[in-house]
Amino acid sequence: MTKSDIGVIGMGVMGSNLALNLVEHGVSTSIYNRSYEKTEATYEKAKNTISNDAMQAFKTLEDFVDSLAFPRKVIIIITSGEATDAMINALIPLLSKGDIILEASNAYYKDTLRRMEVLKAVGIHNLGVGVSGGEEGARNGASIMVGGDAQVYALVEPFLAKAAAESVFGKCVARNPDNPKEFLIDNVLDIAGAKGTGKWTIQESVAYDYPCPTIAAAVYMRNISGWKKLRLECHSKFGFEKYRPDNKLPPTPKEFIKHVEESLYGAVLVAHLEETSIEFSTVLLIELEVAGVELTVPLAEFFESSCIPVEF
Known part of the structure; x- marks a missing residue:
């Protein structure tokens, strides 16, 4: 089985459209949702509307994680708060040192900072990701702002750029600074x-x-x-x-x-x-x-x- 470039957890409106966006731009993507029906629906939509076969769908979190290329890059785009905490806790024993979680669950920055410290202790990187543009942006190009380590961001930026909107100034994806606290603009x-x-x-x-x-x-x-x-x-x-x-x-x-x-x-x-x-x-x-x-x-x-x- 070919390893995917990136994985997306959460096949709600935002996660599903972001996964389709990535696949359409040639980023091999594994997808997972707690209820497989949504995973299957997204997979079928990709198969019927996108000419490549860059999407893989999984029923279990273990198989999903195993499908990702190292360092594993996992976008979590589910309900913020307890649901995100539970998913990260479920991922920790399945991931390895150097793997990357991209927290795109519309979280309060203080929660993201707390999770960064927890994951840092076990050698897993965490980036806070703001995805602006709603359903339309997730599917056809979003403004994506990332908070976290510059070297870690460099590993995911090429993939995020594929899903980002493009203006006269270039791709709408950026990282600055290390602390996601400064990113309030995505809340507009x-x-x-x-x-x-x-x-x-x-x-x-x-x-x-x-x-x-x-x-x-x-x-x-x-x-x-x-x-x-x-x-x-x-x-x-x-x-x-x-x-x-x-x-x-x-x-x-x-x-x-x-x-x-x-x-x-x-x-x-x-x-x-x-x-x-x-x-x-x-x-x-x-x-x-x-x-x-x-x-x-x-x-x-x-x-x-x-x-x-x-x-x-």
Whole structure:
């Protein structure tokens, strides 16, 4: 059996599309999911839509690990938190010193730092990986930012570059610096999502005294959107039209769409400004200087392609 270049664990929407992306670009890829049905579905999709046979599917974690070329490179892209911890614990006895785990499970950076220390003790490398672009990016080209050791990153960068988006500035994949703590930008993708990244971004902005009101408002609006029953009750009780601020007629559909587009574009620009303000906060820069780390990623260029807000 030919050994695969890389392995992907987690055949949900992101993992499945990332695996298909890698295979389509000639990266031999082994796939595994806790429930084999999803593994099989991804494999069948690759067989029916991609001309090469670079994908291998496995029912057991042991066979999956055994299928990988040394040093083994394993992308974990499953639910963050306890599920990721459990998967890493299951992998540890199967991996060898020098193998690499790429943690792409949308994890809180402090969890990634903790896992790095645990894996370092047994000689296994861990990289924190942010994949920005959602389902579309995972399948057709994402912005991929990696935190971790430079030499370890060099071993995986050629494969990640295959799956990365490409802009006028080049491939949207980069590593900087050693500590994944500095990578908050990938959270812009999910500023109003329910996975916790928006909340984490707000927490970091408070910790470093850099406000991000637009991102915070987006998170709060996402929370409110989940209260549909209460909103409907309020609408029924209080109504809406009689509280209009003026007597102007509602805009035409065309005018309304234009207003929404302009408002959304403005909000996107402000959200990017807020995020980069956190990224380049004085406290962070001092910490980087003390650690001897030079921030070299051109953030605006890096997200020129495949970042969901830019697509608007």
